[in-house]
Amino acid sequence: MTRSTIHDVARVANVSLSTVDRVLNGRNSVRQSTREKVEEAVRSLGYVRNTAAANLSRQRRTRFVFLLPGGANSFMRNLEDAVVSYAKPLIAEGVDVVVRTVPAFDGAALSRELNALDTDALDGVAFVAVDAPEVRDAVQMLRRKDLPVVTLVSDLPPDLRAHFIGIDNIWAGRTAGRLLGRFCGATPGKIAVVAGALMMQDHAARYAGFRQVLTEDFPHLEPLPPIEARDDAQLAEGRLTDLLASTDGIVGIYSLGAGNRGVVAALKTIRSVPPVVVHELTEHSRDWLLKGEIDAVIRQDPAREARSAVRTLLALSLGKHLNKDENRVGIEIFLRDNLP
Template identity: 45%
Template sequence: MADTLTAAALTLKDIAREAGVSLATVDRVLHNRPGVRPDTVRRVKAAIERNAFQPHVAAAELARGRARRFAFVMPSGPNPFMQQIEAYLGEMSAWLSARRLGVEMVATDVFDHSMLAASLEALSGDYDGVAVVALDHPGVRAAINDLVDAGTKVVTLVSDVPSSRRHHYVGIDNIAAGRTAGALVGRLVGQRSGKVAIVAGSQGLRDHAERIFGFNQVMAAEFPGLSVLPVLEGRDEDERSEQVLARLLGRHADIVGLYNVGAGTQGVAKALSDAGRDKQVVFVGHDVTALTRRLLLQGVMDAAISQNPGHEARAAVRVLLALARGEPILHEQEKIRIDIVMRDNLP
């Protein structure tokens, strides 16, 4: 995996080899035992520093045979982007095994705060770390805080709950993503005036709420000829998203732009096509999946705001592992980038 630090896979033997000494000598240096020449001590410590190696934690875990369990609390239902994250976690099995890590999936309705909170509460005491696609709700915040208080490391994934005591957020800057979508819709609509529709999964999801906020910022400031309609909620479900958008298209013949904030993309595209407006309405959504790739190639969808699901999967595991070991988080490595993907630059 390209963005995995080499240092993450280093062992004491690697340090010994680089320093040109025996494993026993490295052990003596680490434990400040006598009998090692000062020059040798300097070489060993220099090798450790160059590789950002965490010898005390790594050696202690190796001696104890310390295994760890992480849980990923993911949305139930057919969300293609979330399925990609789960697939990438599955591809990490050898990497995880080498570090004595177990990762288990917990599917729940992340749009229902009570069900999500109950799923989190059920994990208490069973896992070293939890990554959760979170709904920003007092009950969910309380469940996250309870896990943290019990000693579990908690990372929010894709959708954040910043007012909780979670340890870290892994995901894109969603306000910036929404602003990017707004700029694309406004510029692609061009000189036309009219209305713009927004379909979201739920405004209770922090990532969706922040994307809508950023989108509206740009619309209000830069495109006064476009009027943004009230947000529709489709719970990231194809059928529900299709129904709510079809009704809206029937009421407004002057819709010229559409921002799909989350999933439910197939339903959104079907509503546009059934209304005969798939080539008239500028359609910007999120994520590169088999479906959005096809819609981009067909010209139904104009652009996708993309984030790398493989990077998010790896980053979430690495951050949880660093937290569990008491190691520093490498923020620049774990920063998730926003990409704009159109038909002409499909990866």
């Protein structure tokens, strides 16, 4: 009689090999309904564990994939470098982290990458989410296979992913609103807003928080509809230049995404530059602060996000307790006077 294998258990339970492995090794990262399906498959097949094979299985390497937006976005390149740097010493401990780039703001491209993941060979995935229907469908498929899914920087609805690593973007937008409200003083006017794309939850949430504060505490300031420049410096420069030339009464500028090199270039087309708040501390925004070309930077630490994401995936894949406070990412405000 042919002896049943772990592959048979995975096929009958309709789950991945890694899920069967987690159930057989008593890890807590598997949903109860999935655990019961695996246990029922084990019983129906009369599966008996091969102890030697199980020991070998426990020695297998842990593998994670990070999917990050490609392109010239300085923050994303800093985040990519931070993930690679943090993961490098983990290789000796049996943990492999692969970073791949996908086109920014492209839900179809991201969903293709997620659908192509070999869940039998992976222990978790982290990615910057595009909130599009095809991405939600791909994530639901991964969760049905009990692959730990972590969103990074930009989120999805909480019921889809296991955990989110990033700042509270409503708070970040409110912070920007408070800064510009103070910088602009009592002068009434309009605030120009430059975004990447509002299909990204982080950008939409920042704009919502920004509007909240202006409505509540600075009603004399009117936030204009965001220019969506897809974090592209050339697009940002052209569209903001047109807005500044065609709109009277702009007394402040909030850039809530990337493409800030284009924003600063557009400011050179006007005589009197209003207060400017941007996101992410890079070599460029540091230089603009020092030169007085912008007034404040709202930062999320890419090194902390990289560290928290890898630690979170490790905890989820091993069924260990997840310390959410330890992995929390806070908001930092930098002026020219407190640059690190």
